[in-house]
Every structure is written in C-alpha cells, then in structure tokens.
Amino acid sequence: MEIATKDSLNPLKQDVKKGTLRYVHNVFPHKGYIWNYGAIPQTWEDPNHKDSDTGCCGDNDPIDICDIGNQVCSQGEIIKVKVLGTLALIDEGETDWKVIVINTEDPEAGDFNNIDDVKRLKPGYLEATVDWFRRYKIPDGKPENEFAFNGDFKDRDFAIQTVKSTHEFWKALISNKSNAGELNCMNTSVSDSPFCCSAADAEAVVKSAGAFGPEEPIPSSVNKWFYYEN
Numbered sequence: 001m002e003i004a005t006k007d008s009l010n011p012l013k014q015d016v017k018k019g020t021l022r023y024v025h026n027v028f029p030h031k032g033y034i035w036n037y038g039a040i041p042q043t044w045e046d047p048n049h050k051d052s053d054t055g056c057c058g059d060n061d062p063i064d065i066c067d068i069g070n071q072v073c074s075q076g077e078i079i080k081v082k083v084l085g086t087l088a089l090i091d092e093g094e095t096d097w098k099v100i101v102i103n104t105e106d107p108e109a110g111d112f113n114n115i116d117d118v119k120r121l122k123p124g125y126l127e128a129t130v131d132w133f134r135r136y137k138i139p140d141g142k143p144e145n146e147f148a149f150n151g152d153f154k155d156r157d158f159a160i161q162t163v164k165s166t167h168e169f170w171k172a173l174i175s176n177k178s179n180a181g182e183l184n185c186m187n188t189s190v191s192d193s194p195f196c197c198s199a200a201d202a203e204a205v206v207k208s209a210g211a212f213g214p215e216e217p218i219p220s221s222v223n224k225w226f227y228y229e230n
Helices: 115-121 125-135 155-175 199-208
Strands: 038-041 061-067 082-090 095-102
Touching: 061 155, 082 115, 082 125, 095 115, 095 125, 095 155, 115 125
Parallel strands: 061 095
Antiparallel strands: 038 061, 082 095
C-alpha cells in the first residue's frame, strides 16, 4: 500500500507495477513486513535538497516509519507514536529515512525511549530491520540497498530533528514555496495553502473515483520464498 502522492487528495492505494498489483516479497527469513510500516503526515523528503549527512537528495515521499509495537495495525489506521531512532537507507541513490517508533498505546511503550532500548529489549530486531531493507528489492533483479552511517541507527534526538526538518520541507511544499513537480498538493485541511480546496471539490474527487469493484484474487506468488546468501 502506498500514499498516491500524484493523485488528488493523495489516497492510499495498492501499488501497481507493470500493470499488476504489487506485493512485498518474502526474503528468508522474513515473511512480509516485520513491523507496522507507515508514514508521518506533513513531512516530505525534498528531492532537491542534498542531505549533509547522507550526501543524497530526498526520495520525494513522506518520511517512513517502522512501528515495533506488538499490535498489528489495519491498513490506513492512524496511530500516535513515540520516536526512538532512525536508519538512513540509501534507496537507488536517494535518502529514504526509516524512523523507528512504537505505538504510544502499546503496553510496552513505557519501556522504550531511545534506540538503545530496542537493542536491549528486542535483541536482533534492529539487525533484522537492516537485513530486510538491504535485500527486499533483490527479487526484482535490483542490487542490495545501501545505508549511510554504515547501517548504524541514529538515536532519538537525531531522528526527531530529521522529522522536524522534513516537516519544514513539507511546509514549503504545501505553501508553494518549493517546486511540487508531479506531486498533487490538493488538500482540505491547510487553510492558508494555495492548494486548499472546498469540501465540495473534495467530494467531487472522491465521487469521481467510482465505486469499489470486486477484489482481485491474491496470486499464489505472494507466498513464494526467496533465499540469498548473507
């Protein structure tokens, strides 16, 4: 599932690749996603800004999060999270931050306040996270992803500053002070944005999408495993 940033009102949609629905590959030993994977609203990794730490520009998307809580979230669910740290993925030459968080309603949330707590209380989880992001595109014929900081996680303060900076990039975007390119900034909630639309205009966009059709069957390939040497 992706935020369709080029569509009006940025709906959540299943990603399509070469005309077919896209599913995440199972790269042994990881079955699907190993956390709740989502994004922080009102953030933007500016593709025209070269990050001083990674040396790469942003990936033109909201900043991603990996929620390490115990509850499996539903698609589109909105949760409040506590920031713990971040991983600097370099995805095809672009900076793609992965912020490690925990749902504030998780019964163990009080035990997690920084990235070192994850290392201590969930041993192996961060290493598995690096391994997941390094290899998840290999089944598509792409090379392993790389990381800034040698794949080390940065702490909570660094991560919060990263979130704040990407929020500033978003504010410039939504106020038309940065070039949006193909992004669709139409919205209903930022009243001083030149892209803010009326409720009637938003309703028209929703109605134009049409009714839901029947679900497509899930292909058997979704359960295929891929194996690679470390």
